[in-house]
Amino acid sequence: MKICYIVAMVAEAKPFIERYGMKEKPGFFSPLPCRMYEAKVGESELYVVLNGQQNGSDLVGCEAASVATLSAIERLHPDLVINSGTCGAFRADGADIADVYIGNSAMFHDRRVPGDDAWGTQSLGNYAVWHRSPEVAEALGFKMGKVTTGSSLDMQPCDLEIIKANGGQLKDMEGAAVGFVCSLFSTPILYVKSVTDLCDSGTETFDEFSRNLGKACEALKNANERIIEWLIER
Numbered sequence: 001m002k003i004c005y006i007v008a009m010v011a012e013a014k015p016f017i018e019r020y021g022m023k024e025k026p027g028f029f030s031p032l033p034c035r036m037y038e039a040k041v042g043e044s045e046l047y048v049v050l051n052g053q054q055n056g057s058d059l060v061g062c063e064a065a066s067v068a069t070l071s072a073i074e075r076l077h078p079d080l081v082i083n084s085g086t087c088g089a090f091r092a093d094g095a096d097i098a099d100v101y102i103g104n105s106a107m108f109h110d111r112r113v114p115g116d117d118a119w120g121t122q123s124l125g126n127y128a129v130w131h132r133s134p135e136v137a138e139a140l141g142f143k144m145g146k147v148t149t150g151s152s153l154d155m156q157p158c159d160l161e162i163i164k165a166n167g168g169q170l171k172d173m174e175g176a177a178v179g180f181v182c183s184l185f186s187t188p189i190l191y192v193k194s195v196t197d198l199c200d201s202g203t204e205t206f207d208e209f210s211r212n213l214g215k216a217c218e219a220l221k222n223a224n225e226r227i228i229e230w231l232i233e234r
C-alpha cells in the first residue's frame with residue numbers, strides 16, 4: 001500500500017517523520033516549495049508531503065495544500081491520502097485540547113456564493129472521505145467529526161453560522177482543499193485532526209493554538225502511529 005500524508009506545518013509532521021526515520025528527497029517537487037519524505041514500513045511505502053515554506057514560515061491554507069496534493073498524487077500515485085494536522089473544535093460538542101478526530105466529510109465554511117443550488121453546493125464542497133474511515137475511528141477509539149475549512153485562523157460570525165448550519169465540528173485551513181483535489185482523482189482520503197484550540201472557549205485563538213501546538217502534535221503522532229499499524233495489518 002502507498003500511503004501519502006499531506007501536512008501543512010513542520011511542527012505537525014516532525015514527530016512523525018522522526019518516528020519512522022523518514023528521509024527527505026531534496027528537490028523532488030522543484031520548483032514547487034513542497035517537500036517530500038519517504039520510508040518503508042513493512043511492505044508499505046510511506047510518504048509525507050509538506051506544503052513547504054515561504055519567507056521562513058509554513059505555507060498553511062488551501063492554495064498551498066491544493067498544490068501539494070495535486071503534485072503528490074501525480075508524482076506518487078498513492079492508494080490513500082491522509083491529511084493530518086491540527087484544528088479548532090467546539091467545547092459544546094465535547095471536544096478538548098489534543099483530542100484526535102477522524103473526519104467524516106469535509107466542507108468549506110467561508111465561501112459565500114449566492115446563486116442557485118448548484119453554486120451553493122459546489123461552494124460548500126462536502127467531499128466524501130475514505131469509506132473505511134469509520135472503521136479506523138471505531139477500531140482505534142477516535143471520535144469522528146466534520147472537517148470545515150477556511151482561509152483564516154480566526155472565526156467570523158458568518159463562518160460560525162455556516163459551520164453550524166452544516167453540522168461542522170472541526171475548523172482548519174486545508175482539509176477541504178485536499179479533499180477537493182482527491183475527489184478529482186478519485187483518490188481516497190482519510191482525515192486525522194488534533195485539536196489545538198476551542199473555538200467557543202472565549203480565548204484568543206492564536207494564543208491558544210500556540211500554547212497547545214506541541215501537545216496536539218504529540219497526540220497526532222501517537223494517533224498516526226496507531227493508524228499506520230492498523231493500515232499495514234490489512
Ligand code: SAH
Pocket residue numbers: 008009057058060061085086087088089152153154171172173174196197199205209
Ligand atoms: N502563525 C501560525 C499559523 C498557523 S495557522 C504558525 O505558523 O504557528 C493554523 C494551522 O493550524 C493551519 O494549518 C490550520 O489548518 C490549523 N488550525 C488549528 N486551529 C485552527 C483554527 N481554529 N482555525 C483554523 N485553522 C486551524
